[in-house]
Amino acid sequence: MDRRTFLKASVLGAGVATAPMLFLNTGGAFAAPISFNADLKIPPLLEGWGEQNNRVFELSLQNGSSAFVPGYQTPTFGISGAYLGPVIRARKGDRVTISVRNQLEEPSTLHWHGVKLPGEMDGGPHQSIAPGEIWRPEFMIDQPASMQWYHSHAWHRTGEQVFKGLAGLFIIDDDQSDGLGLPNEYGVDDIPLVLQDRSFNRDGSFRYVAGMHQRMAGLLGNVMLVNGTVGPHLHTSKTRTRFRILNGSNARIYNLAFDDQRPFQQIASDGGLLAEPVTLSRIRLAPGERAELVVDIKGGEEVFLQHQPMSVPGGGMMMAMTAGIDAAAFDILRITSSATDSSGLPALPRRLATLPPLPSSPRGVSRQFVLDTQMMVGSTINGKQMNLQRIDHKVVLGEEEMWEFVNRSPMPHPMHIHGVQFRVLSRNGHLPAKNEQGFKDTVLIHADEVVRILASFDHPASSRFPYMFHCHNLEHEDGGMMGQFTVEHLA
Numbered sequence: 001m002d003r004r005t006f007l008k009a010s011v012l013g014a015g016v017a018t019a020p021m022l023f024l025n026t027g028g029a030f031a032a033p034i035s036f037n038a039d040l041k042i043p044p045l046l047e048g049w050g051e052q053n054n055r056v057f058e059l060s061l062q063n064g065s066s067a068f069v070p071g072y073q074t075p076t077f078g079i080s081g082a083y084l085g086p087v088i089r090a091r092k093g094d095r096v097t098i099s100v101r102n103q104l105e106e107p108s109t110l111h112w113h114g115v116k117l118p119g120e121m122d123g124g125p126h127q128s129i130a131p132g133e134i135w136r137p138e139f140m141i142d143q144p145a146s147m148q149w150y151h152s153h154a155w156h157r158t159g160e161q162v163f164k165g166l167a168g169l170f171i172i173d174d175d176q177s178d179g180l181g182l183p184n185e186y187g188v189d190d191i192p193l194v195l196q197d198r199s200f201n202r203d204g205s206f207r208y209v210a211g212m213h214q215r216m217a218g219l220l221g222n223v224m225l226v227n228g229t230v231g232p233h234l235h236t237s238k239t240r241t242r243f244r245i246l247n248g249s250n251a252r253i254y255n256l257a258f259d260d261q262r263p264f265q266q267i268a269s270d271g272g273l274l275a276e277p278v279t280l281s282r283i284r285l286a287p288g289e290r291a292e293l294v295v296d297i298k299g300g301e302e303v304f305l306q307h308q309p310m311s312v313p314g315g316g317m318m319m320a321m322t323a324g325i326d327a328a329a330f331d332i333l334r335i336t337s338s339a340t341d342s343s344g345l346p347a348l349p350r351r352l353a354t355l356p357p358l359p360s361s362p363r364g365v366s367r368q369f370v371l372d373t374q375m376m377v378g379s380t381i382n383g384k385q386m387n388l389q390r391i392d393h394k395v396v397l398g399e400e401e402m403w404e405f406v407n408r409s410p411m412p413h414p415m416h417i418h419g420v421q422f423r424v425l426s427r428n429g430h431l432p433a434k435n436e437q438g439f440k441d442t443v444l445i446h447a448d449e450v451v452r453i454l455a456s457f458d459h460p461a462s463s464r465f466p467y468m469f470h471c472h473n474l475e476h477e478d479g480g481m482m483g484q485f486t487v488e489h490l491a
């Protein structure tokens with residue numbers, strides 16, 4: 001692509017970026033359809049150092065420059081790298097210390113999304129790290145094998161800082177999952193995929209705008225990045241691959257499928273392994289959510305992981321578009337295989353994890369959260385916007401609670417709760433789909449939907465460092481769709 005094409009294309013892309021036609025690969029923003037020939041970047045693993053179960057990790061938030069588009073440098077933020085961060089890898093039972101040095105020119109934070117730890121270590125908006133400073137949280141890994149992640153949670157600047165690159169993955173291992181025979185050779189048959197949509201200015205810099213439109217719908221880009229790769233290609237020499245997928249986008253919702261509609265098995269959700277593998281041909285993933293999929297791709301085959309259109313309860317195509325769900329398909333990742341090991345592949349284990357049964361009528365405290373989005377006002381929870389000085393809820397440490405989310409707005413909201421991994425009890429009174437019955441920390445609430453979840457609050461958070469609950473559409477979050485709660489012993 002020459003410079004003129006790029007400029008022209010960028011002008012095209014400078015308008016409202018919600019139309020799916022603007023995606024690179026469907027011809028549009030960058031004029032030429034992309035070829036999916038770039039080697040998929042695999043983020044480096046960080047296993048830390050230390051003795052026995054003590055692991056020390058060092059991260060630095062820094063400025064970088066990335067060549068997403070040939071011939072152009074994009075100023076980015078990265079964590080110990082130019083864009084995104086390494087994969088932190090630790091085991092259940094480890095005592096982890098992470099030193100986070102802020103080498104940016106602006107304050108930031110690092111939040112361990114989905115990791116169960118005390119509020120003091122959580123890295124929310126109260127834990128700002130000034131430029132030049134180091135923050136050193138220490139905590140126990142106290143949850144099962146799973147893929148969590150970390151990202152900036154800076155006050156009013158989460159959307160922009162994550163967009164620029166302040167995010168990374170956090171993989172937790174345990175003995176139980178090691179024994180299941182799942183693909184687990186990192187970068188070989190165990191592949192992390194961070195899905196992000198971005199848009200660019202004509203000089204190659206990221207285009208992050210948080211105007212009225214974005215505060216309503218969230219920021220939607222027109223170029224897909226996977227692990228920071230534009231037009232990614234993965235070549236595998238194994239038939240069976242496990243993909244650990246994070247929707248790390250600010251606002252876009254994906255309905256993932258393979259172009260030939262081949263079935264795959266979902267083995268894990270946000271909080272870890274499902275009770276048993278669930279066979280699917282598509283899976284919806286909202287911002288903040290993770291899913292682990294196992295798929296078989298035989299030698300000689302070429303398949304594309306795609307977004308495919310999905311129907312939205314209660315909303316037509318227009319509504320789906322405002323809501324960050326594209327009405328047209330687009331390619332995300334090209335996969336080719338030269339595997340020769342396809343005969344004799346064992347079936348996945350029937351049992352992956354033992355999950356506590358879902359109670360039919362939860363006891364204990366229940367709370368209701370009404371979600372709304374209004375022109376001029378912005379996004380609210382129970383009519384209120386986030387206030388750092390206000391504690392919205394007080395939960396008793398060790399208690400189980402039922403939280404009900406009622407969506408009165410015309411768009412979907414992926415609601416996330418800090419400090420817990422919860423279970424989805426119901427969607428509009430019905431049992432959630434099998435693949436939503438495992439542990440989760442983020443759940444998508446469609447327009448007019450009522451979703452109930454059950455959570456055990458077993459880590460503490462004081463009023464000085466409370467936990468957050470919020471919409472993971474980052475423009476909604478920055479726009480005020482967030483609240484705070486403490487988890488403490490009864491006084």
Ligand code: C2O
Nearest residue numbers: 111113288416468
């Ligand atoms: Cu992933 Cu409060 O965030």
Ligand code: CU
Nearest residue numbers: 112113114418
């Ligand atoms: Cu979180």
Ligand code: CU
Nearest residue numbers: 413471473476
């Ligand atoms: Cu929202």
